[in-house]
Amino acid sequence: MAGNAVLDARVILEIANLHPGMRVADFGAGPTGHVVLPLARCLGDDGAVYAIDIHPGTLSVMQGHRALRTVTNLHVVRGDIERFGGVPHIAPGSLDRIFIVNTLWFLRSRAQMIAEARRLLRPDGQMIVIDWAPHTRNGVAPPAARRVAPHAMSRLFVDGGCKEDGRFYIGQHHWGRVYSH
Numbered sequence: 001m002a003g004n005a006v007l008d009a010r011v012i013l014e015i016a017n018l019h020p021g022m023r024v025a026d027f028g029a030g031p032t033g034h035v036v037l038p039l040a041r042c043l044g045d046d047g048a049v050y051a052i053d054i055h056p057g058t059l060s061v062m063q064g065h066r067a068l069r070t071v072t073n074l075h076v077v078r079g080d081i082e083r084f085g086g087v088p089h090i091a092p093g094s095l096d097r098i099f100i101v102n103t104l105w106f107l108r109s110r111a112q113m114i115a116e117a118r119r120l121l122r123p124d125g126q127m128i129v130i131d132w133a134p135h136t137r138n139g140v141a142p143p144a145a146r147r148v149a150p151h152a153m154s155r156l157f158v159d160g161g162c163k164e165d166g167r168f169y170i171g172q173h174h175w176g177r178v179y180s181h
Contacts, residue, residue: 028103
């Protein structure tokens with residue numbers, strides 16, 4: 001997605017407080033590998049990164065990135081993040097971090113996505129959530145009517161059983177939050 005060009009993956013990784021050997025997922029990974037490829041390098045051979053998307057074409061492109069760069073700890077997974085139980089190939093309670101980056105604005109069932117994330121997250125795990133600022137004027141941003149205000153998402157996460165652990169600055173075009181359950 002073009003919007004990832006305005007996000008610095010190194011900053012995202014730093015915010016997430018990652019360690020080699022962790023198991024993480026990118027919900028709605030998309031075709032670019034912007035988040036998952038740096039994650040795979042950061043976590044090392046003992047870690048695991050799951051690039052989750054529902055679109056077969058997107059997954060095919062991601063498989064190409066994986067093969068071209070010989071990234072052995074990157075797993076490309078077809079899953080429906082908008083449905084509880086929609087990602088059956090990952091064990092419940094097994095993920096240390098879930099990244100939800102530039103994804104919320106196009107979801108139809110955000111509450112179900114939160115429930116699925118909670119199902120897959122370890123009790124001490126965290127969700128790193130980044131999406132478009134409601135009033136940004138960036139040319140690659142989605143339509144303003146589709147963007148989600150951070151306070152509205154925080155309410156939805158809290159109503160879904162999550163706790164807001166922190167807020168962070170990720171640039172003028174995005175907002176960022178960390179949630180746990």
